[in-house]
Amino acid sequence: MIARRWRDREADGQILLRDVTVRYGRQTALDTVSGEFPTGSLTAVVGANGAGKSTLLAAIAGTVRLARGTISCAARHRLAYLPQLAAIDSEFPLSVKELIMLGAWREFGAFQAPRAEVHSRALAAAETVGLAQRLDRSIQELSRGELQRALFARLMLQEASVILLDEPFAAVDAPTAAALIEHMTRWHQEGRTVIAVLHDLDLVRARFPATLMLAQRCVAWGPTGAVLSGMAG
Amino acid sequence: MMSFYALVIEPFATLAFMRGALVACLALALVNGVVGTLLVIRRMSLDGDVLGHAVMPGAAVGFLYAGPAPTWLSAGGLVSGLAVAALAGLVARGRYRQDAGLVAFYLIALSSGVVLVAWRGSNVDLMRVLFGTILAIDRSALLQIAAVASAVILASAALYRALAVGAFDPGFFRTIGVRAPYGLIFQALVVLTLVAGFQAFGTLLAVGPLLLPATAARCWGLGVAASMALAIVFGLVASAAGLLISYHGNVPSGPAIILVAALPFGISFLAAALRQRVPAWG
Numbered sequence: 001m002i003a004r005r006w007r008d009r010e011a012d013g014q015i016l017l018r019d020v021t022v023r024y025g026r027q028t029a030l031d032t033v034s035g036e037f038p039t040g041s042l043t044a045v046v047g048a049n050g051a052g053k054s055t056l057l058a059a060i061a062g063t064v065r066l067a068r069g070t071i072s073c074a075a076r077h078r079l080a081y082l083p084q085l086a087a088i089d090s091e092f093p094l095s096v097k098e099l100i101m102l103g104a105w106r107e108f109g110a111f112q113a114p115r116a117e118v119h120s121r122a123l124a125a126a127e128t129v130g131l132a133q134r135l136d137r138s139i140q141e142l143s144r145g146e147l148q149r150a151l152f153a154r155l156m157l158q159e160a161s162v163i164l165l166d167e168p169f170a171a172v173d174a175p176t177a178a179a180l181i182e183h184m185t186r187w188h189q190e191g192r193t194v195i196a197v198l199h200d201l202d203l204v205r206a207r208f209p210a211t212l213m214l215a216q217r218c219v220a221w222g223p224t225g226a227v228l229s230g231m232a233g
Numbered sequence: 234m235m236s237f238y239a240l241v242i243e244p245f246a247t248l249a250f251m252r253g254a255l256v257a258c259l260a261l262a263l264v265n266g267v268v269g270t271l272l273v274i275r276r277m278s279l280d281g282d283v284l285g286h287a288v289m290p291g292a293a294v295g296f297l298y299a300g301p302a303p304t305w306l307s308a309g310g311l312v313s314g315l316a317v318a319a320l321a322g323l324v325a326r327g328r329y330r331q332d333a334g335l336v337a338f339y340l341i342a343l344s345s346g347v348v349l350v351a352w353r354g355s356n357v358d359l360m361r362v363l364f365g366t367i368l369a370i371d372r373s374a375l376l377q378i379a380a381v382a383s384a385v386i387l388a389s390a391a392l393y394r395a396l397a398v399g400a401f402d403p404g405f406f407r408t409i410g411v412r413a414p415y416g417l418i419f420q421a422l423v424v425l426t427l428v429a430g431f432q433a434f435g436t437l438l439a440v441g442p443l444l445l446p447a448t449a450a451r452c453w454g455l456g457v458a459a460s461m462a463l464a465i466v467f468g469l470v471a472s473a474a475g476l477l478i479s480y481h482g483n484v485p486s487g488p489a490i491i492l493v494a495a496l497p498f499g500i501s502f503l504a505a506a507l508r509q510r511v512p513a514w515g
Contacts, residue, residue, distance in 0.1 A: 058404070061408040062407050062408065063407050066387065076408060077410030079408060079409075081404065081408040083402065087402070087404065088401070089276070089400065089401050092274060092400065092401045092457050093274060094401055096306065096395070096431065102405065104410075105398070105405075105409060105411070106410075109395075110392065110413075111391070135284075
C-alpha cells in the first residue's frame with residue numbers, strides 16, 4: 001500500500017552528475033566526477049577511507065556545496081538521506097515515535113499536529129523494522145542497531161524517489177543488517193533510486209547490480225561484476 | 234536567632250528594590266529555563282557564553298549615547314549581539330569551525346566594550362555594565378524584562394519542534410528542502426534573552442543564570458519539557474535564595490545568585506556521575 005501511494009506521485013529518480021567537485025578548504029574531496037544514476041537503479045559506492053564516498057552522498061543531498069560542476073536531480077526535495085550514525089545526536093531527548101514521524105515532516109511542518117494517518121504509518125514502519133514495542137522509549141535507550149532501524153523507519157515515511165544511505169549496515173548486528181538489506185531491496189523493486197556507501201564487497205557483489213568506485217575521482221562505474229573484477233572480497 | 238519572617242519575608246515585604254529584583258529574577262528564571270535548556274540540548278553552551286559578551290560593545294555605545302538608561306543599553310546590546318551572531322554564522326560557512334570564530338568575536342566584543350565604557354564613564358559605570366544592577370531595577374526596566382521574556386517564551390514554544398529537529402539531525406531539513414533559517418532565529422532568541430538578563434546580571438554574568446540551571450536540570454535524564462521545568466525551579470530557588478544571602482550578608486546580588494545556582498549544578502552533576510550517566514554538554 002505504501003508502494004502504491006508513492007507511485008501515485010512518482011517523481012523522476014534520475015541523478016546526473018557533471019564534473020562534480022567538492023573541496024574542504026584546500027583539500028579536494030571529490031574531483032570532476034561525472035555520470036548518471038538512472039531512475040530505479042541500485043548502486044553501491046565503494047572506495048577507501050577518504051575517497052569521497054560520503055561527500056558524494058552529501059553533495060547529492062545538498063548538504064555540501066559544490067566547488068565546480070552540477071548535479072541535476074528532479075527529485076531534489078523528494079530525497080531521503082540516511083547520514084552516518086555518528087552524525088546523529090543519540091543523546092537527544094526524543095522518542096522513537098517522534099523520530100520516525102519526522103519522515104513525514106513536509107506533511108505537518110513546524111506548527112501542525114501530525115494527522116492520525118501519519119501516526120498509523122509510523123506504527124506500521126516501526127512494526128516492519130521490529131521496533132513496535134519501543135515506540136514510546138527515548139532514543140537514548142536504543143542500541144546502535146535499534147537506532148539505525150528507527151532511522152530506516154523514518155526513511156520509509158519519507159516516501160522518497162531517491163534514497164541515499166551512508167554506511168547503513170556499519171555497526172549493526174547481523175540480523176538487523178539482514179532485515180535492513182531486505183528493505184533496501186524492496187525499495188529497489190518499487191522503482192526508487194537507491195545509492196548506498198558500503199565497505200562490505202561481498203554484500204555489494206550479492207545485492208547491488210551497479211557499483212561506483214571512488215578515489216576522489218571516479219575510478220570505475222558500471223555493472224558490479226565488471227567494476228569489482230580482480231578485487232579480493 | 235532570626236525568625237523565618239525576618240529571614241525570608243521581611244526583606245521583600247519592606248523594601249521595594251528587593252521586590253523589584255525578585256520579580257525581575259522570576260521573569261528571567263522562566264525565560265532562562267526555556268532558552269537555556271534548548272541551548273544545552275543543541276550543544277551550544279559556548280554560543281550562549283559568547284553571545285552574552287557580544288552584547289557588550291552595543292551596550293557600551295548605548296551608554297555613551299544616553300548614559301546608564303536601560304532602554305538604550307538594551308537596544309545597543311541587541312544590535313551588537315545580533316551582529317556578532319550573524320558574523321559568526323558567516324565565519325562558520327568558511328573553513329573555520331564555528332566555535333573558533335565565536336571565541337574570537339567574544340574577546341573582541343568584550344574588550345571593545347570595556348574600552349568604550351571606560352573612555353567616557355567611571356569605574357562604577359563599568360562595573361554596572363559588566364556585573365549588572367539587579368537591586369536598581371526600576372519599573373520601566375522591569376516591564377522591559379518581562380516583555381522580552383514573554384515574547385521569547387512564546388516564540389520558543391511556537392518554534393520548539395523545528396528548533397529541536399535542527400539540533401538532533403542538522404542535515405535533515407536541507408535534504409527535505411526546508412529552507413527556513415531556524416538556526417539564526419534561535420540565535421536571535423538567545424540574544425534577546427541575554428539582553429533581558431544583562432540589566433540584572435551584566436554582560437559578564439548574564440550567561441550564568443541562563444546556563445547553570447539548564448545544565449543542572451539536564452543531568453537528570455528527563456524529557457525536554459520536564460528538563461525546562463526543573464531548570465525554571467532551580468532558577469527560581471537560586472534567585473530568591475541568592476537575593477536573601479546578598480541582603481543579609483551584604484555581598485553583591487548577581488554573583489550571590491549565580492553561586493547559589495551552582496549548588497544544584499554540583500549536586501546534579503554528582504548524582505549523574507553516581508548513576509554513571511554524565512551527559513555530553515558540548
